[in-house]
Amino acid sequence: MTDVLAIADHRRGELRDVSYELVSAGRDLADATGGDLHLVVISGTVDAFAEKLNREGVDVVHTVDHGEEFNHDVYAQAIVQLYDAVSPQFLLAPNSVNGLDYAPAVANRLDLPLVTDTVDLEVDGDTLVATREMYGGKVETTVELTGERAAVTIRSAEWPAAGGTGEATIEAFDATIDEDAIGSTVTGFEEVAGGDVDIGDADVLVSVGRGIEEEENLELIHDLADALGATVSSSRPIVDAGWLPKNRQVGQSGKVVTPDVYIAIGISGAVQHVAGMKGSDTIVAINTDPNAPIMDIADYAIHDDLFDVVPALIEEFR
Numbered sequence: 001m002t003d004v005l006a007i008a009d010h011r012r013g014e015l016r017d018v019s020y021e022l023v024s025a026g027r028d029l030a031d032a033t034g035g036d037l038h039l040v041v042i043s044g045t046v047d048a049f050a051e052k053l054n055r056e057g058v059d060v061v062h063t064v065d066h067g068e069e070f071n072h073d074v075y076a077q078a079i080v081q082l083y084d085a086v087s088p089q090f091l092l093a094p095n096s097v098n099g100l101d102y103a104p105a106v107a108n109r110l111d112l113p114l115v116t117d118t119v120d121l122e123v124d125g126d127t128l129v130a131t132r133e134m135y136g137g138k139v140e141t142t143v144e145l146t147g148e149r150a151a152v153t154i155r156s157a158e159w160p161a162a163g164g165t166g167e168a169t170i171e172a173f174d175a176t177i178d179e180d181a182i183g184s185t186v187t188g189f190e191e192v193a194g195g196d197v198d199i200g201d202a203d204v205l206v207s208v209g210r211g212i213e214e215e216e217n218l219e220l221i222h223d224l225a226d227a228l229g230a231t232v233s234s235s236r237p238i239v240d241a242g243w244l245p246k247n248r249q250v251g252q253s254g255k256v257v258t259p260d261v262y263i264a265i266g267i268s269g270a271v272q273h274v275a276g277m278k279g280s281d282t283i284v285a286i287n288t289d290p291n292a293p294i295m296d297i298a299d300y301a302i303h304d305d306l307f308d309v310v311p312a313l314i315e316e317f318r
Contacts, residue, residue, distance in 0.1 A: 211266020
């Protein structure tokens with residue numbers, strides 16, 4: 001009973017990045033306990049998903065072919081049955097909309113302690129030590145799980161995405177789904193306003209904060225994004241002011257992003273915002289305040305007026 005079982009996450013026909021991060025987190029735990037890493041993908045094009053999930057560190061990929069989209073009742077039933085079949089020590093799920101939907105129900109049915117939104121996991125003897133952040137990321141807390149088994153959800157962008165091609169065994173798992181117990185079904189999707197852009201998929205983000213001063217000045221930010229082939233995002237004050245839609249917000253109450261390049265313009269760097277973008281590969285900050293928190297985490301910090309710097313960047317990249 002030392003194996004780890006992780007549940008992949010997908011939406012609208014695409015695997016989410018956190019699925020590959022689950023591989024890294026799960027492999028670390030499996031190495032610490034001397035067990036195997038089992039990954040399961042439920043619903044959708046499971047065979048195609050399984051091939052993509054066959055990354056280094058995965059021992060077995062289980063597929064459950066039932067329906068196309070996420071369904072709480074299907075996931076809960078399938079995971080419980082697979083858990084009983086594999087008998088793992090740890091159950092890992094993404095701290096996503098889907099993961100937070102089924103994880104409490106599964107933990108309850110299996111009588112497992114559950115810790116959500118973890119940013120680090122360690123095995124200390126017979127104890128699983130889970131690290132969580134509180135008070136907007138200002139405080140880290142550790143939770144010690146001393147039972148034989150446990151379930152956790154992991155925050156996205158806290159573990160590296162597993163790479164390479166693995167040698168996992170791919171097995172179809174024949175879950176017995178009680179159709180009478182399925183209380184809801186996805187019948188379609190409707191985009192909300194501004195839903196044409198997913199900042200989580202952007203390679204380069206030009207993000208703007210209250211330093212832009214006026215809504216009319218956003219045109220400058222859009223011009224820079226066009227010159228760079230980037231996507232515009234923002235901190236919360238810009239969304240609260242109604243200058244950009246909610247789907248453009250980066251941060252704890254917005255979206256967690258991990259672009260190749262994140263350009264923070266006129267953003268002070270409150271902990272809530274930093275929590276949503278600190279996983280970016282390269283961070284560029286432009287701010288008139290050299291002591292702004294964003295400057296401390298930036299790979300490149302430009303201490304200058306954005307109204308001087310941004311036009312110069314536009315001219316350079318056009």
